[in-house]
Amino acid sequence: MRESSTEDPGGEQAKITPPKTWAAGVPAVAHAVQYSLAETSPRRTALNLLDLNQTKGFDCPGCAWPDPDPGNRHVNEYCENGAKHANDDATTRRITPEFFARHSVSELGRASDRWLNQQGRLTHPMVKRPGRDHYEPIDWHEALGLLADELRGLDSPDEAVFYTSGRAGNEPAFLLQLFARALGTNNLPDCSNMCHESSGTALHETLGIGKGDVSLPDLHHADLVLSLGQNPGSNHPRMLSALEETKRRGGKIVAVNPLPEAGLMRFKNPQKARGVIGRGTNIADQFLQIRLGGDLALFQALNLLLLEAEEAAPGTVLDRAFIDSRTDGFEKFADRLRRTVSWPDVLAATGLKRAQIEELRDRVLASERIVVCWAMGLTQQKHAVPTLREVVNFLLLRGNIGRPGAGVCPVRGHSNVQGDRTMGIWEQMPQTFLDSLEREFSFTPPTAHGLDTVDSIRAMAEGKIKVFLGLAGNFVRATPDSDYTADAMRRCRLTAHISTKLNRSHAVCGDTALILPTLGRSERDRQSGGEQFITVEDSMSQVHASSGRLEPASKHLLSEVSILSRLARRTLGDRVPVPWEEFESDYGHLRERISRVVPGFHNFNARVAKPGGFGLPNPVNDGVFPTPSGKALFTCNDFEMLRAPTGHLLLQTLRSHDQWNTVPYTTNDRYRGIHGSRRIIMVNPADLRALGLRDGAQVDVVSVWRDGSERRADDFRLVSYSTPPGCAAAYYPEANVLVPLDSVADRSNTPTSKGIVVRLEPRAAAPNGPDMRTSPAGETVEG
Numbered sequence: 001m002r003e004s005s006t007e008d009p010g011g012e013q014a015k016i017t018p019p020k021t022w023a024a025g026v027p028a029v030a031h032a033v034q035y036s037l038a039e040t041s042p043r044r045t046a047l048n049l050l051d052l053n054q055t056k057g058f059d060c061p062g063c064a065w066p067d068p069d070p071g072n073r074h075v076n077e078y079c080e081n082g083a084k085h086a087n088d089d090a091t092t093r094r095i096t097p098e099f100f101a102r103h104s105v106s107e108l109g110r111a112s113d114r115w116l117n118q119q120g121r122l123t124h125p126m127v128k129r130p131g132r133d134h135y136e137p138i139d140w141h142e143a144l145g146l147l148a149d150e151l152r153g154l155d156s157p158d159e160a161v162f163y164t165s166g167r168a169g170n171e172p173a174f175l176l177q178l179f180a181r182a183l184g185t186n187n188l189p190d191c192s193n194m195c196h197e198s199s200g201t202a203l204h205e206t207l208g209i210g211k212g213d214v215s216l217p218d219l220h221h222a223d224l225v226l227s228l229g230q231n232p233g234s235n236h237p238r239m240l241s242a243l244e245e246t247k248r249r250g251g252k253i254v255a256v257n258p259l260p261e262a263g264l265m266r267f268k269n270p271q272k273a274r275g276v277i278g279r280g281t282n283i284a285d286q287f288l289q290i291r292l293g294g295d296l297a298l299f300q301a302l303n304l305l306l307l308e309a310e311e312a313a314p315g316t317v318l319d320r321a322f323i324d325s326r327t328d329g330f331e332k333f334a335d336r337l338r339r340t341v342s343w344p345d346v347l348a349a350t351g352l353k354r355a356q357i358e359e360l361r362d363r364v365l366a367s368e369r370i371v372v373c374w375a376m377g378l379t380q381q382k383h384a385v386p387t388l389r390e391v392v393n394f395l396l397l398r399g400n401i402g403r404p405g406a407g408v409c410p411v412r413g414h415s416n417v418q419g420d421r422t423m424g425i426w427e428q429m430p431q432t433f434l435d436s437l438e439r440e441f442s443f444t445p446p447t448a449h450g451l452d453t454v455d456s457i458r459a460m461a462e463g464k465i466k467v468f469l470g471l472a473g474n475f476v477r478a479t480p481d482s483d484y485t486a487d488a489m490r491r492c493r494l495t496a497h498i499s500t501k502l503n504r505s506h507a508v509c510g511d512t513a514l515i516l517p518t519l520g521r522s523e524r525d526r527q528s529g530g531e532q533f534i535t536v537e538d539s540m541s542q543v544h545a546s547s548g549r550l551e552p553a554s555k556h557l558l559s560e561v562s563i564l565s566r567l568a569r570r571t572l573g574d575r576v577p578v579p580w581e582e583f584e585s586d587y588g589h590l591r592e593r594i595s596r597v598v599p600g601f602h603n604f605n606a607r608v609a610k611p612g613g614f615g616l617p618n619p620v621n622d623g624v625f626p627t628p629s630g631k632a633l634f635t636c637n638d639f640e641m642l643r644a645p646t647g648h649l650l651l652q653t654l655r656s657h658d659q660w661n662t663v664p665y666t667t668n669d670r671y672r673g674i675h676g677s678r679r680i681i682m683v684n685p686a687d688l689r690a691l692g693l694r695d696g697a698q699v700d701v702v703s704v705w706r707d708g709s710e711r712r713a714d715d716f717r718l719v720s721y722s723t724p725p726g727c728a729a730a731y732y733p734e735a736n737v738l739v740p741l742d743s744v745a746d747r748s749n750t751p752t753s754k755g756i757v758v759r760l761e762p763r764a765a766a767p768n769g770p771d772m773r774t775s776p777a778g779e780t781v782e783g
């Protein structure tokens with residue numbers, strides 16, 4: 001399994017087979033076990049998996065999908081990918097100081113993301129000193145001293161940024177923001193800025209709260225679930241069990257996606273005998289193969305059709321009582337929509353037929369309770385915020401918010417990305433939160449908004465940032481405009497990462513760079529006050545404990561809480577009256593403080609001790625919209641669509657089945673039938689013909705930004721694929737180099753990773769081989 005080459009195979013090595021039309025089942029479990037065994041021993045694999053998502057075990061680091069009630073948990077309460085993520089963490093491979101003596105920083109910078117991850121767990125704190133090209137070991141005291149000195153020496157605390165990835169638990173996240181604010185800055189960029197920021201912006205404005213309001217039972221009892229812009233078969237696999245349950249109870253599912261993703265089509269539940277041997281459950285009753293960025297137009301058209309249906313049969317379509325008593329802005333919204341929706345525009349933007357949208361309207365009319373789920377396909381678009389506001393309009397029309405079986409369901413990515421926000425990881429936390437911090441800790445937090453991810457990169461490039469500290473994550477690979485971002489990062493005086501595993505960000509260094517290795521989710525965390533656990537919040541606002549049982553990967557590791565407490569103490573001394581040491585010895589003390597600062601966390605320690613933890617209140621479900629008017633808001637949104645000039649395509653950058661964000665586990669994408677290389681670009685066969693390009697040929701992908709600048713990703717293999725005309729797809733993070741830093745969603749500042757204009761430049765003709773696709777796409781037996 002360990003590759004001798006540090007580089008990934010190029011596109012010529014790709015082997016293409018027909019995409020799968022169903023997801024999960026026995027092969028999925030087999031693949032997970034195979035990967036796990038390559039990483040760890042059978043005993044460790046078994047031990048680890050038995051603990052995964054159990055009430056006394058650790059939270060799956062894979063995604064934020066919620067666990068069923070404690071009483072309804074399966075012994076194998078995880079999916080194929082969850083098992084892979086957990087065991088990737090629990091790998092028995094180790095990166096020791098000798099590894100860094102062998103490999104220079106420059107060499108690591110050229111290695112593939114996959115190779116870096118495969119080298120195993122980080123074991124020692126390491127430093128790269130100015131002018132050197134190698135990391136060398138450093139002890140914790142000196143490492144934290146270096147960082148503290150640098151922070152103390154800043155002209156302004158705003159010369160530091162503190163990045164958080166959603167992998168971090170609540171306790172470390174709360175500590176990090178407390179430390180940053182005590183130091184005097186709100187520069188708290190996070191992965192959420194690139195993820196569901198658009199959801200938060202749209203939901204805050206319309207419903208008054210940036211989170212979803214549905215629970216698993218709501219999903220099960222919905223008459224209709226819309227899945228927009230998400231690939232649950234790979235990225236939230238246990239969501240398919242929930243959708244299967246919806247269907248078993250008679251609910252319908254509509255999938256809106258440019259790609260016919262396997263999991264949206266059919267699902268074989270590996271936890272049930274019928275899933276293992278049967279045909280599985282057809283998931284989508286209707287599949288709308290939408291053009292990239294077409295969802296705004298789709299919902300405007302759908303909302304117009306609903307208004308027209310109400311006019312045709314007054315009193316039968318809209319929930320007038322709800323609209324009148326609980327919402328504002330309906331008349332203006334309805335009037336505007338009637339005047340502005342243009343069907344030719346809608347059909348051009350969506351690539352759909354009017355009859356398909358009318359079929360969707362009929363499904364809506366047949367449904368009392370509707371849930372809308374979405375992920376990155378919607379949030380990473382230029383007009384993501386108006387799109388999501390239009391989705392809210394849709395739900396409000398029939399009163400589908402705040403009641404059982406209905407509501408908004410932004411499907412979160414990282415396992416604790418929602419919790420990190422709740423804990424104050426946000427460059428623009430509301431004043432009420434800052435006031436609570438002040439009351440509890442007797443210092444005045446800064447009030448000026450800090451830098452988010454995109455603005456941090458800009459500030460680094462301008463030389464305004466001297467210190468970067470990352471709590472988990474892989475900043476230079478997750479962010480857009482990879483080359484620009486790497487150069488920006490190199491301008492820092494000090495870059496430091498609290499990490500479990502090696503990644504590219506460790507090889508893109510400031511003058512001084514630190515690797516601060518930490519415990520993984522599956523490991524025991526022993527402190528002077530006894531064995532500790534952390535807590536996380538899932539996508540449906542359930543907060544629960546997580547604790548591992550494996551021995552730490554190295555005796556030199558510190559927990560995230562230890563690292564941050566010690567750093568804060570070294571940096572701030574007694575400038576603020578915060579008992580950092582007490583927090584480190586027993587996280588219960590920290591939770592006690594959280595319970596007094598963060599709404600919904602009263603009695604935190606006692607409530608989280610219960611199996612399954614507790615749910616955070618969502619005022620929307622209690623009939624309260626915490627907007628300024630106390631009502632939900634209908635909004636007017638201008639029509640927008642993505643356009644590419646002739647000879648160009650729109651590109652989305654997405655995840656394969658076998659990767660975890662910036663970390664590819666293998667070069668395969670099993671469900672899509674792509675094997676052996678990630679340097680591929682999926683293109684519609686008609687576009688290939690029109691562009692005079694051959695399936696399987698090698699091309700350079702060039703993105704074209706409105707200021708005339710161009711970015712290149714060289715040597716990608718064309719794969720003829722079922723995607724709407726004009727729309728292509730390539731993998732994140734290999735294609736991030738193509739996303740201009742300035743290409744962001746309006747208002748949320750989220751990089752538009754799913755809507756980039758590109759052209760394809762053929763490379764020297766490849767030898768004329770046979771078409772690699774082994775048989776026509778369709779029903780196949782899993783291999």
Ligand SMILES: Nc1nc2c(c(=O)[nH]1)N[C@H]1C(S)=C(S)[C@@H](COP(=O)(O)OP(=O)(O)OC[C@H]3O[C@@H](n4cnc5c(=O)[nH]c(N)nc54)[C@H](O)[C@@H]3O)O[C@H]1N2
Nearest residue numbers: 063229230231235292293375376377413414654655660661
């Ligand atoms: N195995 C695994 N699980 C993960 C992750 C992982 O990397 N690996 N990452 C986690 C994280 S952080 C996140 S945020 C989630 C991401 O979960 P997803 O959002 O499912 O991830 P993506 O691969 O980015 O897929 C986006 C989907 O949106 C579709 N899409 C693209 N553009 C559009 C559009 O304009 N309209 C519509 N309707 N659809 C569109 C794509 O075809 C694709 O199916 O997954 C989480 N879970």
Ligand SMILES: Nc1nc2c(c(=O)[nH]1)N[C@H]1C(S)=C(S)[C@@H](COP(=O)(O)OP(=O)(O)OC[C@H]3O[C@@H](n4cnc5c(=O)[nH]c(N)nc54)[C@H](O)[C@@H]3O)O[C@H]1N2
Nearest residue numbers: 165195472473474478498499500501503653661662732753
């Ligand atoms: N083009 C494009 N870009 C994207 C996206 C896209 O769809 N397209 N998606 C965006 C999204 S949704 C997200 S969320 C971001 C993800 O951005 P990040 O969260 O920054 O990236 P990850 O790949 O999740 O980070 C992986 C690293 O986290 C560290 N790690 C893992 N577990 C732990 C732990 O328990 N503790 C600590 N301290 N470290 C740990 C390991 O060192 C590992 O290498 O990327 C974004 N970027």
Ligand code: SF4
Nearest residue numbers: 060062078079082238
């Ligand atoms: S659905 Fe997500 S949280 Fe659940 S086991 Fe799979 S990867 Fe883990």
Ligand SMILES: [Mo]
Nearest residue numbers: 195196413414
């Ligand atoms: Mo994400």
